[in-house]
Amino acid sequence: MKKLSRREFIRDSGIALAGGGLALFIAPSIVSSATKYDWTKHEYGYTIEIDRCIGCGMCAKACKAENSVPDTFYRTWVERYSYLKNGEVVVDSPKGAMDGFGSNFKADELDKAFFVPKMCNHCRNPRCVQVCPVGASYITKEGVVLVDKKHCVGCAYCVQACPYGARYIHPKLSTADKCTWCYHRITKGMLPACVLACPRKARKFGDIRDTSSEVYNLVKIHRVQELKPELKTNPRVSYIGLDKEVR
Amino acid sequence: MHEIIGAGYCYPNELHHYWSILIVLYPYITGLIAGAFIISSFYHVFGMKELQPIARFSLISALGFTFCVGLPLLFHLGHPERALNMLFTPHLTSAMAGFGIIYASYGVLLCLEVWLIFRPEIVRYANQTKGVIKLFYSTCLRSYP
Amino acid sequence: MINCENCHGPDDIPVIKSEDKTGTKTITTDRSQSLCLRCHLSLPARPGTLSTFPQPQIVLKKHMKGKGNLACFKCHNPHHPDLKPPEPVKTPADSNVNGTSTTTKDEKKTVSAKGRSIYNDKCLVCHGAKGDGKTEVAENLDPKPPDFARLKIGLSQLVGFIANGKGEQMPAYKDELSGEEIKEAAGYVEGFKK
Numbered sequence: 119m120k121k122l123s124r125r126e127f128i129r130d131s132g133i134a135l136a137g138g139g140l141a142l143f144i145a146p147s148i149v150s151s152a153t154k155y156d157w158t159k160h161e162y163g164y165t166i167e168i169d170r171c172i173g174c175g176m177c178a179k180a181c182k183a184e185n186s187v188p189d190t191f192y193r194t195w196v197e198r199y200s201y202l203k204n205g206e207v208v209v210d211s212p213k214g215a216m217d218g219f220g221s222n223f224k225a226d227e228l229d230k231a232f233f234v235p236k237m238c239n240h241c242r243n244p245r246c247v248q249v250c251p252v253g254a255s256y257i258t259k260e261g262v263v264l265v266d267k268k269h270c271v272g273c274a275y276c277v278q279a280c281p282y283g284a285r286y287i288h289p290k291l292s293t294a295d296k297c298t299w300c301y302h303r304i305t306k307g308m309l310p311a312c313v314l315a316c317p318r319k320a321r322k323f324g325d326i327r328d329t330s331s332e333v334y335n336l337v338k339i340h341r342v343q344e345l346k347p348e349l350k351t352n353p354r355v356s357y358i359g360l361d362k363e364v365r
Numbered sequence: 366m367h368e369i370i371g372a373g374y375c376y377p378n379e380l381h382h383y384w385s386i387l388i389v390l391y392p393y394i395t396g397l398i399a400g401a402f403i404i405s406s407f408y409h410v411f412g413m414k415e416l417q418p419i420a421r422f423s424l425i426s427a428l429g430f431t432f433c434v435g436l437p438l439l440f441h442l443g444h445p446e447r448a449l450n451m452l453f454t455p456h457l458t459s460a461m462a463g464f465g466i467i468y469a470s471y472g473v474l475l476c477l478e479v480w481l482i483f484r485p486e487i488v489r490y491a492n493q494t495k496g497v498i499k500l501f502y503s504t505c506l507r508s509y510p
Numbered sequence: 511m512i513n514c515e516n517c518h519g520p521d522d523i524p525v526i527k528s529e530d531k532t533g534t535k536t537i538t539t540d541r542s543q544s545l546c547l548r549c550h551l552s553l554p555a556r557p558g559t560l561s562t563f564p565q566p567q568i569v570l571k572k573h574m575k576g577k578g579n580l581a582c583f584k585c586h587n588p589h590h591p592d593l594k595p596p597e598p599v600k601t602p603a604d605s606n607v608n609g610t611s612t613t614t615k616d617e618k619k620t621v622s623a624k625g626r627s628i629y630n631d632k633c634l635v636c637h638g639a640k641g642d643g644k645t646e647v648a649e650n651l652d653p654k655p656p657d658f659a660r661l662k663i664g665l666s667q668l669v670g671f672i673a674n675g676k677g678e679q680m681p682a683y684k685d686e687l688s689g690e691e692i693k694e695a696a697g698y699v700e701g702f703k704k
Contacts, residue, residue, distance in 0.1 A: 167563075169557060169561060169562050169563055170557070170563045172549055172553075172556045172557065172565055173553065173555060173556065174548045174549040175548065176516060176517075176548070176549075180515065190377075190380075190381070191377075191378060191381070192377045192378055195376075195377050197374075198555050199555075200554070200555065208374075209373075209374035210374065211374075211376075211377050213377075214377045217548075218547075218548040218551075219553060219555070221553060221554075223554065224554070225554040228554050231553075231554045231555035232555050232557075233555055233556075236376075248458045248459065249458070249459045249460065249461065250456055250459055251451045251455060251456055251459040251461035251462040251465065252447070252450045252451055252454065252455070252456055252462070253454070253455075253456035269447065269450065270443070270444065270447075271442050271443065271444050271445075271447045271448060271450065271451065272442050272443015272444050273441070273442055273443075273461065274383035274384060274443075275459070275461050277378075277383055278383070278384060282376070283375075283376025283377070283378045283379045284378065285378065286378045286381060287381075287383055287443060291443075292443030292444055293443055293444065311515075314513070314515040315515050315516060316516070317516035317517075317549055318563065318565065365374070
C-alpha cells in the first residue's frame with residue numbers, strides 16, 4: 119500500500135465527505151419525487167345533503183376520535199331544527215350531537231324538523247385568515263384553511279371573526295384549532311373521517327377539478343346553497359336542501 | 366348548559382368565551398392614556414393656561430399607564446412569548462396587527478413628548494443621583510459627565 | 511349504504527370499542543340498543559317514508575312488542591348485508607287455505623288463511639317458513655326454536671306457549687294478539703306436525 123501523505127489524506131477525505139453529503143442531499147428528492155403530493159394539482163370541495171342526514175352524530179364522534187378533539191369543543195357538529203306549530207323555530211345541538219339526539223317534541227307538535235351538519239366551511243374569502251395578526255391562519259393551494267400551530271399566538275381574534283362558529287382555542291395547545299378536512303388523510307388520497315363515518319352518505323368530499331367526482335357532479339345537478347351568503351365569505355362547503363331558517 | 370331555554374341558540378363552540386375582562390381592560394387603559402395625553406397637550410400645545418397645574422402630571426401618568434397597557438393583553442394570549450411577532454412580522458390585513466403598529470408609534474410619540482417636557486428634571490437627576498439611576502438619566506440626555 | 515366506518519369509526523380507530531371500558535367482547539343489550547338506535551330511533555326530524563331518502567326507523571317499545579328487552583343483534587345480524595327478515599315462502603301447509611282440503615290425506619288438517627297471515631307476520635322470522643326453525647335469526651338465538659314437524663304437544667299447550675311465551679327466547683303474545691288470533695296461529699303451527 120502506498121503511503122498517504124497528510125495532504126493527500128485530507129484531500130481524499132474531503133472529496134469523500136463532499137460526495138457523501140451530495141448523495142445524501144440528492145437521494146431523498148429522488149426517492150420522494152415519485153410519491154410526492156403536489157398541492158397545486160388539487161382543489162377540494164365538500165357537499166352536505168340535508169335530506170339525507172338522520173342526526174346520528176357518528177360524524178362528530180369519528181372526528182373526535184380521529185383528531186383528538188378536546189371535550190366540549192367541536193370541529194363538526196349537527197344541529198336539529200324543529201319548527202313548532204305556533205311558528206317558532208327551536209334549534210338544539212346536545213353535545214354537538216356526539217351522542218346522537220333524543221326526542222324533544224312529539225310529532226304532532228311539529229310542523230317539520232330536520233338536521234343540519236355544520237363544520238368549518240373553508241371559505242374562499244376567509245375572515246379568519248384576514249384577521250390573524252401573525253398570519254398563522256392561512257389557505258393552502260388546495261383551498262384548505264389551516265392553522266400554523268408554531269406561530270399562532272392564541273389571541274382568539276379568528277375565533278371571534280368566524281361567522282360559523284367553527285373555531286375554538288385548544289385548551290392544551292393554547293392555539294386556535296378547527297376542522298382541517300383531515301388534511302393528514304386527504305393528502306394521502308383518503309377521505310376525511312366524517313365523510314367515512316356517515317351511514318347515509320350525506321357528506322361528500324372530493325376534488326372539484328375532477329369532473330368524475332361526486333362533489334363536482336352533485337353541485338352540477340342540484341341547486342346548492344351556502345351558509346350566510348350575505349357575508350361574502352364564499353364558502354367551499356355546499357349545502358343541498360338548506361332551509362331559509364338555518365343560521 | 367348546552368340548551369339555553371328561551372334565549373335562542375348558540376353554536377356549540379361559541380359557548381366558550383375568550384374575550385372577557387382582560388380585553389376590556391385594554392381599551393380602558395388606552396382611554397386613560399389618550400385622555401391624559403390630551404389634557405397635557407391642551408397646555409403644552411394649545412396653550413390653555415387653566416390646565417397648567419395638571420399638565421405635567423397627566424403626561425407622566427400617561428407614560429406610567431403606557432408601560433402596563435400591554436399586560437392584560439399579554440396575559441390573555443395563549444402564547445405570550447410569541448406576542449412580539451405581531452410587531453416584527455405582522456399580517457397587514459389584520460386590524461390587530463395594524464393597531465399594534467399604531468399604538469407602538471403612539472408610545473414612541475409619548476416617550477418623545479415626556480423626554481422633551483421633562484428635560485430640566487432629567488438634567489437635575491443626572492447631576493444629583495449616583496450609580497445605575499445616574500446612568501439611566503445620563504442615557505436619556507446622551508451625555509455622560 | 512353502510513360501510514365498516516359507520517359503526518366502527520375511521521380506519522382502525524374503534525369507535526365502538528373505545529366506549530366499552532370493560533374491554534370485553536360481549537355487547538350488552540343497552541349498548542347494542544344505544545348504538546343501533548342512534549340511527550334507527552324514530553325521531554320526527556328524521557326523513558320519513560315520503561322523503562327522497564327514507565330510512566327505516568323504529569319506536570323501541572312498539573318494535574319489541576312483547577318480546578321483552580332484547581339486544582338488537584339477537585334478531586338482526588349487523589354484519590350481514592341483508593338485514594331484513596326473509597320473505598315468506600309457500601309451504602305444503604299453504605295449499606290448504608280457508609278450511610278447504612284439496613287432498614284426502616290432509617282432510618283432517620284444515621288451515622285458515624288468517625292463521626297463515628299471523629304466522630307469517632309474527633312467527634316466520636324465527637321459526638321459518640317450514641316451521642323447522644332454520645332461519646338466519648335463529649342462529650343468534652339460544653335455545654333454538656324447535657322443529658315443528660316433530661311436535662308432540664297438543665293445541666291447548668301450543669296456545670299456552672304462544673300466549674305466555676316459553677323459556678328465554680319465545681316471547682308472550684297475549685298482549686298483542688287476541689285469543690282468537692292465538693288459536694288461529696296455534697292451529698297453523700299444528701299443521702306442520704307430521
